[in-house]
Amino acid sequence: MDIATRVYNHRWKLDPIVRSLIDTDFYKLLMCQSVFTNHPHTQVTFSLINRATHIPLARLIDEGELREQLDHIRALSLSRGESTFLRGNMFYGKRQMFxxxxxxxxxxxxxxxxxxxxxxxxxxxxxxGTWSEVMLWEIPALAVLMELRSRAVLGRMKRFELQVLYARAMTRLWEKITRLQQIDTLRIADFGTRRRHSFLWQDWCVQAMMEGLGTRFTGTSNCLIAMRREVEAIGTNAHELPMVYAALAEDDDALASAPYQVLADWQAEHSGNLRIILPDTYGTAGFLDRAPDWLSDWTGIRIDSGDPAEGAETAIRWWQDRGQDPREKLIIFSDGLDLNRIEDLHARFAGRVKVSFGWGTLLTNDFRGLAPDDGLTPFSLVCKAAAANGRPTVKLSDNPNKAMGPAEEIVRYKRVFGVGDQAAQPVVV
Amino acid sequence: MDIATRVYNHRWKLDPIVRSLIDTDFYKLLMCQSVFTNHPHTQVTFSLINRATHIPLARLIDEGELREQLDHIRALSLSRGESTFLRGNMFYGKRQMFxxxxxxxxxxxxxxxxxxxxxxxxxxxxxxGTWSEVMLWEIPALAVLMELRSRAVLGRMKRFELQVLYARAMTRLWEKITRLQQIDTLRIADFGTRRRHSFLWQDWCVQAMMEGLGTRFTGTSNCLIAMRREVEAIGTNAHELPMVYAALAEDDDALASAPYQVLADWQAEHSGNLRIILPDTYGTAGFLDRAPDWLSDWTGIRIDSGDPAEGAETAIRWWQDRGQDPREKLIIFSDGLDLNRIEDLHARFAGRVKVSFGWGTLLTNDFRGLAPDDGLTPFSLVCKAAAANGRPTVKLSDNPNKAMGPAEEIVRYKRVFGVGDQAAQPVVV
Structure with a gap:
């Protein structure tokens, strides 16, 4: 290393984790534009929730360091090149998406x-604060906490232990990729930004997927990595839209129609592969039963909670009931995926529907069993809209372990959306 | 990377494999000094032998590239720092070894x-040419051929395939080191220069051993790496001494005493841990039976062919017969070692004798099964003294698969040294 580089590197007081405003999920930017247009004055609260209470984040991560990282993110602004990319790039086949x-x-x-x-x-x-501003904290806040936790554990490891740690993680991912190479018609994307081990590791994973899977790797949800590595930026919409729309509803009738209003607004703006239904916020079965017919024309459905095979069967039956050909429809699996589940779901559904996978935490943070005391195993950390204009939000999902909100509001939502008993699934990541 | 570094790196026409005259086994330098003193006019021929005839080296390695690498080595001379190190460093507890x-x-x-x-x-x-000059070709010639073969295979692999290849090799070595950590009284050194995967890989292996094993890692045979990493340079003497001394013998009586003359010359120069007997050149059992009593005072015996446990038992019985306490004696195992053999031999002999290991090819080149068509698996390449002053050399060893020399000379040597039937051992590396 030359002396100038070394001196330059040592001048930094901080090794920033998030260095760009577009080091975030692409769908956040899509949703942000939608919120910016349709709900410019809505005030929201987003809260971080560590579902893995056995992991003592405040003992692992120094508060001062955490503040420095968060302050650094507050100092970021869109660079000229990033702006040019967002303005000029073709996303989902469309120019001037933004x-x-x-x-x-x-x-x-x-x-x-x-x-x-x-x-x-x-x-x-x-x-x-204002929804369109606060919502952009979610992904960097999660990524910072995940990576500070990684650094806390890595900081106790010796030099060659570290080398071997990454050697093992690389080997593990490559073995997964090698197995995935057997699936000719695979379509899979990286959805692993929020709970990644680190930025550099996610970047490595994306490049390994590019080399190993070629065109079967359809892209990454990370907008910055998509730009740098010249792959597609992937993503559509998330639970925060129906959660906030529902919290804003004035009565039960408005509440019942809120999830459909979300998609009506979305449809006014987006077409094609961006028209993906996320049906599970208040129970998939009831959502589809009561859905207006125009929704069955949408391109596909994303399955993000509950038993994924059951969810896919429900979706297929719904399309058939509505006179649609499921073989023309897309199902995106995105919940708790790893190699075996990807293989099983592909084997079961390929040909019956178009199948695609959004592979998250176990792509970009599978360090299970690799560090002393399993200190780098990923865990369930989320950052969610908790209130909108002073009212609490609620999420039910197809897994009671993922439900959120005040108890009395959960009862009300279950009544309004006709959600009965649900099968509990463990939440790993 | 800064532009200057990049431009500088791209100026090189060649990526030299051997970049220093002391990127060689330390014992070569010890023996060279002995030959320089005792046999300054002996003319020898050294020849490269690929025992793995199924590996078509001339198809894998371009002749022009091989010549460029060999020519580069011929252009090397001792640097000032290397000279200072050899002159000033303490080797085996002795200053001014050279x-x-x-x-x-x-x-x-x-x-x-x-x-x-x-x-x-x-x-x-x-x-x-002159023995003291020609002998210094052995290690760099082998290292160049091994690494050019590695490069030929690596050149066909893609970028992330390569990353994962090294990730796997690192993981494999670290798992061996983790197992070796269980052996409290282990003493082990790197003997893997000649058939290493590459220089950088050997350097990595040495550093991993340093971190993983601490003081149980006693050093490396590679003089350059010992200097740079500040660990002990390890090694004593090799078969070429008795082979050339034997070839120079004028009659059968002189032949029979040649191996002892080697050690008499060695004893005049070296003491302590450098007094290690290598008894197998013409059969261990007969060598020890006929050995003069002063040899039983030497520090230890290196076991380099045949069944190693049997060799060690023979050595122990011999010391006992000569009135020595084996628990005060050192046995160095150095033939075809890998994890299991190290564990087994240590378990069997620790406490009965002092045990030490010289771990070679399967330390610095265990790429078995890691490349397509197993293209990086190590193989048995040697470079040996084939003639001295116009007469052929002979090696019998304790394994007929390692024997060398003209058939009629082998018969004569077997008669002179009383070697009968030998158990054949496969030669892996």
């Missing part, structure tokens, strides 16, 4: 303040 | 010409 008014706003955007408090061995981290 | 007259000669030394010819799918590579 409108000039949105881009102008985004170019001047900084992330709003955060509220951080240590409570016992956990951190309470919340973000309050 | 005498000023030898160092002066070595500082002006260049390797002599080589003779290279393609014969079918193999190369015939020979070196002729």
């Amino acid at each position: 409108r000039p008014d949105f881009m102008e706003w985004f170019e001047g955007f900084r992330l709003p303040p955060y509220h951080l408090e240590r409570v016992g061995d956990q951190y309470e981290l919340t973000f309050e | 005498r000023p007259d030898f160092m002066e000669w070595f500082e002006g030394f260049r390797l002599p010409p080589y003779h290279l010819e393609r014969v079918g799918d193999q190369y015939e590579l020979t070196f002729e």
Whole structure:
């Protein structure tokens, strides 16, 4: 290494984890534009929730370091090249996906303040403000906490232990890729930004998938990596839309129609492969039963909770009931995927529907069993809309272990959406 | 990378494999000084022998590239820092191991010409000249051929395939080291220069052993790496000494005493842990039976062919017969070692004798099963003294598969040294 580089590197007080506003999931930007247009004045609260309470984040991660990382993110703004990419790139076959008014706003955007408090061995981290601004905290906040936890564990390891750690993780991923090479008609994307081991590791994983799977690797949800590695940016919409729309509903009737209003707004803006239904926010079965007919014309359905095979069967039956040919429809599996589940689901559904996979945490953070005391195993950390205009949000999903919201509101939502008993699934990541 | 570094790197026409005259086994330098002193006029021929005839070296390795690498080695001379190290470092507890007259000669030394010819799918590579000069070709010639073969295979692999290849090799070595950590009284050194996968890989292996085994890792045979990594340079003497001494013998009586003359000369120069007997050149059992009593005072015995446990039992019985306490004696195992053999031999002999291991090819080149068509599996390539002052050399060893020399000379040597039937052992590396 030359001396100048070394001196330059040592000048930094901080090794920033998130270095770009577009080091985030592409669908956040799509949803942000939608919110910017349709709900410019909605105030929301996003909260971080560590479902893995046995992992004492506040003991592992120094509060000062966490603040430095979050402050660094608040100092970020869109670079000229990033702006040019968002304005000029073709996303999902469409030029100018991001409108000039949105881009102008985004170019001047900084992330709003955060509220951080240590409570016992956990951190309470919340973000309050205008929806379109607060929502962009979700992914960087999660990525920072995940990577600071990684660094805490890595900091105790010796030099060659570290080399071998990454050697093992590389070997493990490559063995998965080698197995996936056997599936000719596979279509799979990286959805692993939020709970990645680290930025550099996600970047490595994406490149390994590119080399190993070629065109079967359809892209990454990470907008920055998509730009740098010249692959597709992937993603459509998420639970925060129906959750906030539902919290804003004035009565039970408005609540019952809120999830469909989300998709009506989406349809006004997007077509083709961006028209993907995420049906599980308040129970997939009831959502599909009561869905307006125009929704059956949409391109596909994303299965993100509950038993994935059951969810896919429900979707197929629904399309058939509505006179659609499931073979023309797309199912995207995106919940808790790993090699075996991908293989099983592909074997069961390929040909019956178009199948695609959004592979998340066990693509970009499968360090299970690789560090002392399993200290690098991934865990379930989320950052969710908790309130909108002062009212609490609710999520039911197809897995009671993923439900969120005040108990009395959950009862009300279950009644309005006709959700009965649900089968509980363990939440791994 | 900065531009200057990149431009500088791309200026090189060649990526030299051997970049230093001391990128060789330390014992070569010890023996060279002995030969320089005791046999300054002996003319020898060294020849490369690929025992793995199924590996078509001449098809894998371009002759032009091989010549460029060999020519580069001929251009090397001892650097000032290397000379200072050899003159000033303490080796085996002794300062000024290398005498000023030898160092002066070595500082002006260049390797002599080589003779290279393609014969079918193999190369015939020979070196002729003064013994002290020609002998220093052995290790770099082997290392160059091994690494050019590695490069030939690596050149067909893609970028992430390569990353994963090294990830797997690192993981494999680390798992061996983790197992070796269980052996509290282990003493083990790197003997893997000649058939290493590559220089950088050997350097990595040595560092991993240093971190993983601490003081149980006693050093490396590679003089350059010992200097750079500040560990002990390890090694004593090799078969070439008795083979050349024997070839120079004028009659059967002189032949019978030649192997002992080697050690008498060695004893005049070296003490302590450098007094290690290598007894197998013409059969261990007969060598020890007929050994003069002063040899039983030596520090230890190196077991380099035949069944190693049997060899060690023979050594122990011999010391007992000569009134020595085996628990005070050192046995160095150095033939075809890998994890299981190390564990077994240690379990069987620790406490009965002092045990030490010289781990060679399966430390620095265990790429078995890691490349397509097993293209990187190590193989048995040697470079041996074939003639001295115009007479052929002979090696019998304790394994008929390692025997060398003209058939009628082998018969004569077997008669002179009283060698009968021998158990054949497969030669892996």
